[in-house]
Amino acid sequence: MSVIDEVIEFWLSEVGPKGWYISTEALDQKIRDTYMDLWTQALNGGLHEWTSDPRGALAYLLVTDQFPRNMFREDPRAFATDPRARAVAKHAVDVGFDMKIDEPERQFFYLPLMHSECLTDQDRCVRLILTRMPKEGASNLLHARAHRRVIRRFGRFPYRNNALARCSSEDEKNFLEQSGYGGIVEELKSESD
Template sequence: MTTPEEVLAFWLDEVGPEGWYKSDDGLDDTIRSRFTPVYEQATEGGLSLWLTYPSGTLAYLVVTDQFPRNMFREDSRAYDMDRFARAAAKVSIARGWDLKIDPPARQFFYLPLMHSENLSDQDRCVRLFAERMPEATANLLHARAHREVIRDFGRFPHRNAALGRNSGPKEQSFLDEGGYGATVRRLQAAA
């Protein structure tokens, strides 16, 4: 059985900040081969004890929010555990557990909110980065960009294909004109 410590050693130490947001087939394969069993445990509700302390919750959030995005890239399964990660993040933030984890790992308490297609979650994510990780300017920029996309569309158009959703004309135009990346560049230029 995989432990929270093994998840955190892999994600925080082996992969580290330089690998967290890269699209890397090798990393995706490694995560699938090493962590599919613990991910499956999470989908069956088998990691509830992890949610009883800060570092265990951090590991849970990595397994349910980060790993699926690598394991199931361009597949609807990448989003299957989002609601569980979001619920765990909200409870742990209310308990102040995010503040017991040092940056940059603290961001993984806020990313389930950034991945939400709910505007109030997006607003909260921006506030949390601004208040609790003010030095993380890149994270705050991306939180603002995610929020802007949700403000404009009420959902993330780049997920439409994977989720079997039709893109409206405005969404398709957004995707054709650079999508999320164009939003980030526009916000950077405005700063």
């Protein structure tokens, strides 16, 4: 099995949809133990040869966008490869690689845009999920809209401020102390009722 296939098999089958959005120290440690070297290669400009086909691009996005969020919780390294992931995601979408990957795995081409602190990327993410994930997109669309709402309000994700050593505004502090991201999700749910 190639390293690309190994990365995809691990994330899609071993971790699977139920594990993609939960936080467990055991999973985080397993990703650190198994994939830290790959992530470091990507951080230093390596693995770019993976991005020339749909499966390779998917594996690259997992290593640069998903894995660091597990490996480095509350650490600035969680976001260190975001620019690389965004660039590859945009290129992959432009050439149609995302459409060669089934749902729900297709979402991993759009999550680097959802993780961006740029409103243009947020708008594009919402559009892509709305138009390119007809079967599995409802939950993703809700979260894409919630991320976009946070960026519209603050221009950044306040819940990253501590990890990135950024000072929080009073509005951001109130947001974090009160309802936070979950409150935005609930607002959006009630608006659609």
